[in-house]
Amino acid sequence: MNADEEFYVGYLDRSAPATSRFARRTALGLVAVALGLGALFAMSQSRWGSGSFEFGTVRTLTGVYRAGPVAHLEIAHPGGRSTAARWLLVGEGKHGVPGAWARFDGQAVALEGTLIARGATTMVEVAGAGPRPDAGSAPTGAEAPRAHGRRTVVGEIVDSKCWLGVMNPGELRTHRACATLCVRGGVPPLVAVWDAADTPGQLLLLGAAGEPIHDRALPWIALPVELEGELWQLGELWFLHLDPDGIRRWAP
Amino acid sequence: MAHTYRVVGWNRNKRRYDAFAAIGIALFLVGFVVLGLVLDERASADTLVLRALGTAGFVLLHVVLAIGPLARLDRRFLPLLYNRRHLGVMTFVLGLLHGVFALAQYHALGVVNPLVHVLAGEAPAGGLVGLPFQPFGVVALVVLFLMAATSHDFWLANLGALAWKRLHMAVYGAWALLVAHVALGYLQTETSSLGAIAVGVGIVGVLGLHLAAGWRDRLLDRASEGARRDGFVDACDADEVPMDRAKIVAVGGERVAIFRHAGGLSALSNLCRHQGGPLGEGRIVDGCVTCPWHGYQYQPEDGTSPPPFHERVETHRLRLVGRRVWVEERAQPLGTHVPALAVAGEHRAEPT
Ligand code: HEM
Ligand code: FES
Numbered sequence: 001m002n003a004d005e006e007f008y009v010g011y012l013d014r015s016a017p018a019t020s021r022f023a024r025r026t027a028l029g030l031v032a033v034a035l036g037l038g039a040l041f042a043m044s045q046s047r048w049g050s051g052s053f054e055f056g057t058v059r060t061l062t063g064v065y066r067a068g069p070v071a072h073l074e075i076a077h078p079g080g081r082s083t084a085a086r087w088l089l090v091g092e093g094k095h096g097v098p099g100a101w102a103r104f105d106g107q108a109v110a111l112e113g114t115l116i117a118r119g120a121t122t123m124v125e126v127a128g129a130g131p132r133p134d135a136g137s138a139p140t141g142a143e144a145p146r147a148h149g150r151r152t153v154v155g156e157i158v159d160s161k162c163w164l165g166v167m168n169p170g171e172l173r174t175h176r177a178c179a180t181l182c183v184r185g186g187v188p189p190l191v192a193v194w195d196a197a198d199t200p201g202q203l204l205l206l207g208a209a210g211e212p213i214h215d216r217a218l219p220w221i222a223l224p225v226e227l228e229g230e231l232w233q234l235g236e237l238w239f240l241h242l243d244p245d246g247i248r249r250w251a252p
Numbered sequence: 253m254a255h256t257y258r259v260v261g262w263n264r265n266k267r268r269y270d271a272f273a274a275i276g277i278a279l280f281l282v283g284f285v286v287l288g289l290v291l292d293e294r295a296s297a298d299t300l301v302l303r304a305l306g307t308a309g310f311v312l313l314h315v316v317l318a319i320g321p322l323a324r325l326d327r328r329f330l331p332l333l334y335n336r337r338h339l340g341v342m343t344f345v346l347g348l349l350h351g352v353f354a355l356a357q358y359h360a361l362g363v364v365n366p367l368v369h370v371l372a373g374e375a376p377a378g379g380l381v382g383l384p385f386q387p388f389g390v391v392a393l394v395v396l397f398l399m400a401a402t403s404h405d406f407w408l409a410n411l412g413a414l415a416w417k418r419l420h421m422a423v424y425g426a427w428a429l430l431v432a433h434v435a436l437g438y439l440q441t442e443t444s445s446l447g448a449i450a451v452g453v454g455i456v457g458v459l460g461l462h463l464a465a466g467w468r469d470r471l472l473d474r475a476s477e478g479a480r481r482d483g484f485v486d487a488c489d490a491d492e493v494p495m496d497r498a499k500i501v502a503v504g505g506e507r508v509a510i511f512r513h514a515g516g517l518s519a520l521s522n523l524c525r526h527q528g529g530p531l532g533e534g535r536i537v538d539g540c541v542t543c544p545w546h547g548y549q550y551q552p553e554d555g556t557s558p559p560p561f562h563e564r565v566e567t568h569r570l571r572l573v574g575r576r577v578w579v580e581e582r583a584q585p586l587g588t589h590v591p592a593l594a595v596a597g598e599h600r601a602e603p604t
Contacts, residue, residue: 027272030332038280039284040449044444047441050294168296177369181362181369
């Protein structure tokens with residue numbers, strides 16, 4: 001009997017050999033097609049970031065708290081380095097540091113946190129308790145930022161926390177909503193520079209007078225943009241000061 | 253509305269079907285994540301799991317949509333249709349896990365309620381491709397939920413076959429929403445064209461199979477629409493209907509199945525009361541017309557399910573003119589007994 005003459009009634013357990021043979025074969029065929037499509041999707045992934053996040057590892061760090069231009073911890077000689085390091089600070093979840101921590105500005109503090117790093121930039125997700133005064137590390141004199149002149153760069157505005165390593169990829173369309181929420185919550189916006197020939201690849205975004213511009217940056221997040229502004233440097237941190245009205249959509 | 257319904261109960265075929273599907277899904281998920289990790293050392297396991305779940309749900313939906321037209325094109329695919337509803341529920345579960353994971357990753361722990369943010373968190377970026385992609389996923393998930401929740405025969409009995417069928421046609425809407433979800437989100441992110449190729453293969457496959465099945469049905473309908481006289485339509489030659497089988501004919505835009513059984517020829521509406529399966533592709537089993545999809549049965553002369561069931565399909569009167577069988581265009585009221593048309597002589601027993 002061939003499958004066309006057999007009649008399959010699902011609730012009858014009686015087996016119809018040709019029908020079940022065909023069913024098994026077509027079911028395997030469908031699974032193979034599904035796995036093939038899945039493989040195409042899996043192989044299409046290429047936009048991975050190179051950041052890292054020490055999820056689950058909490059370190060105690062000491063240094064001088066700097067509330068501006070972007071909250072960071074100035075650490076005297078991390079790992080025996082001769083120069084000071086400046087590690088950006090953010091809160092837990094999708095939050096920047098609370099405004100109240102500005103009272104520690106210029107003071108020696110200790111804090112618990114988890115490290116996030118990408119390229120030359122290191123960031124600390126500060127644990128809930130926040131910084132506390134720390135008599136051990138002596139405050140140093142504040143270093144002045146250095147101006148590097150006017151620059152035009154092409155790239156993408158991202159939230160620094162995700163892009164530096166908490167999410168991967170922490171950029172582009174799929175991450176637009178998340179990045180918007182982070183920047184709204186106070187995470188510093190950062191420009192990931194695509195044509196980083198005469199500028200570093202990661203620039204913290206500030207207003208023309210060096211003020212925070214979180215809300216003005218929101219509409220441009222995760223889109224290709226062209227930005228013109230003044231390049232500044234403070235230790236290993238780089239900044240672009242610009243008038244947010246001058247931000248333009250960039251098309252290749 | 254009737255609160256009694258017939259359960260297509262658990263049995264060996266159903267369990268085998270589900271086990272097969274579950275193994276396929278597990279292979280897909282593990283394969284996706286492992287392949288991602290192997291292909292690029294920078295890949296993140298979190299993102300891979302999120303993507304594996306979404307992709308598995310999306311691909312499974314294509315399989316669900318392909319089975320219908322496959323079974324119409326070739327009845328040997330019918331066993332795949334038998335338990336298709338469980339595949340629909342599995343699609344929903346995969347989509348739900350993916351959606352919850354996305355909500356936790358991308359929308360939680362912020363200054364806005366995650367449920368608000370998933371819908372309104374992304375500002376349109378200009379033009380059609382600038383539309384936020386996640387709301388499309390949310391609406392699709394809601395549609396998949398409604399279908400999964402009402403997939404049981406209890407709802408079929410209580411909503412009525414027509415309302416149920418209409419609700420479940422929304423699967424095509426969910427599919428379109430998900431194509432937009434992927435095209436506006438993931439495909440805008442990746443530079444590789446492989447993802448777009450996979451989505452394109454899915455679209456062409458689903459549309460192509462539906463067009464092919466619809467085309468074939470139309471050809472059959474055209475071929476069978478004959479002359480008409482005082483309410484009757486010339487349907488077929490009496491010899492064309494094999495024993496215990498039917499010939500499907502188009503009569504006034506509706507399909508009617510003319511069955512040959514021990515008592516002679518009887519005509520019934522081709523639409524099964526259960527989920528609209530094609531009765532004329534079924535068979536006479538134990539004297540009853542038996543639906544090829546899930547095996548609902550009807551007595552050929554009155555279109556009524558044998559006791560204790562009470563599903564009913566319309567019957568049509570038949571008339572013999574020479575060797576030609578004519579079908580009355582107007583259906584008889586539900587439950588009307590129409591004596592079988594006795595046909596003398598031989599019939600060719602080959603299937604149509
Ligand atoms: C609450 C509902 C949903 C939300 C919030 C949501 C969110 C997302 C997000 C954020 C992405 C991008 C992930 C990334 O690549 O980083 C995505 C992609 C995707 N989603 Fe959804 N989604 C939802 C529902 C669904 C449903 C129901 C399905 C299918 C059954 C689905 C299938 C996909 C597919 C195939 C992709 C592309 C692969 C990927 O990037 O993960 N989504 N979704
Ligand atoms: S459609 Fe389910 S038995 Fe006919």
